[in-house]
Amino acid sequence: MAVIMDGNGRWAQQRGLPTVQGHRAGGEAVQRCVRAAIQNGVKYLTLYAFSSENWRRSGDEIKDLTGLMQFYLRHRFKELDEQGVRLRIIGEPERFGAAFCKELRRAEDKTAQNTRLTLILALSYGGRAEIAASARALAEQVKAGTLQPEAIDEGRFASALQTHDVPDPDIVVRTSGEARLSNFLLWQSAYAELIFLDVFWPDFSEADFAEVLQHYKSRQRRFGGRPS
Structure with missing residues (x-):
C-alpha cells in the first residue's frame, strides 16, 4: 500500500489552528496507519x-x-524497531541537511534485518525525477559499453529505480478528497488500485484503513486481461 497523506493544513485551518498543529496531528495518523498495516499483515x-x-x-x-x-525519528524510532519495522528512504533526503540525512541512513541500517513491515518514507521525492534518474543511470551504462540499448526493457528500467528492492504497490490511497497522484510513484502505480478518501489525513483511522482493504478486496485485478 502507498499513501498520499493530504489535508494537514486544511484540517488545522478548519479548527483555527496553526498549520504545524495539522502536521503534528498527521504524525499521530502515521502511527495509526503503521499499526493498522502490521495488524492487517500488510508487508510494504x-x-x-x-x-x-x-x-x-x-x-x-x-x-x-x-x-x-x-x-x-528520534522519539518513535525505538517503537518501530521493536515492532519489527524496516525503514527505507526514497527521494533526496540529503536536501534536509547532512545531519538529518545521516540519522535517516543510520535508522535504515539499524532496521535492515526487520521483516514484519517495510516502511518506505518518500522524502523530497518526485516521480518524474526518479524516472529521469533511472534513464540517466542506464544511459551511463550504455555510454560505458556495459549495457546494450536493446537490453533495456521494463524490468531493466525498474531495476534502476529507487524502489528496485520493493514490489509495486497494489493500492495507492489519497486522503482529503483530492483525486490525483501529484507526482507520486508514477512508474510503480501503473496497475495500482486508486482509492480516494474524503477525510483529512489527521483524521485517518484504523477504520479507514480497514475500509481501504475492503475496497481492494472487492475489485478484480485483471492487469489488462479479461475476467475468466
Whole structure:
C-alpha cells in the first residue's frame, strides 16, 4: 500500500489552528496507519511524507515539518524497531541537511534485518525525477559499453529505480478528497488500485484503513486481461 497523506493544513485551518498543529496531528495518523498495516499483515507501506514540490512552501512551514520528522525519528524510532519495522528512504533526503540525512541512513541500517513491515518514507521525492534518474543511470551504462540499448526493457528500467528492492504497490490511497497522484510513484502505480478518501489525513483511522482493504478486496485485478 502507498499513501498520499493530504489535508494537514486544511484540517488545522478548519479548527483555527496553526498549520504545524495539522502536521503534528498527521504524525499521530502515521502511527495509526503503521499499526493498522502490521495488524492487517500488510508487508510494504509507502508514505508520501514530503514531495519535491513541497520545497515551494514557506520557510517556516518547511522548518516545522523538518523538526517534526526529526522528533518522530528520534522519539518513535525505538517503537518501530521493536515492532519489527524496516525503514527505507526514497527521494533526496540529503536536501534536509547532512545531519538529518545521516540519522535517516543510520535508522535504515539499524532496521535492515526487520521483516514484519517495510516502511518506505518518500522524502523530497518526485516521480518524474526518479524516472529521469533511472534513464540517466542506464544511459551511463550504455555510454560505458556495459549495457546494450536493446537490453533495456521494463524490468531493466525498474531495476534502476529507487524502489528496485520493493514490489509495486497494489493500492495507492489519497486522503482529503483530492483525486490525483501529484507526482507520486508514477512508474510503480501503473496497475495500482486508486482509492480516494474524503477525510483529512489527521483524521485517518484504523477504520479507514480497514475500509481501504475492503475496497481492494472487492475489485478484480485483471492487469489488462479479461475476467475468466
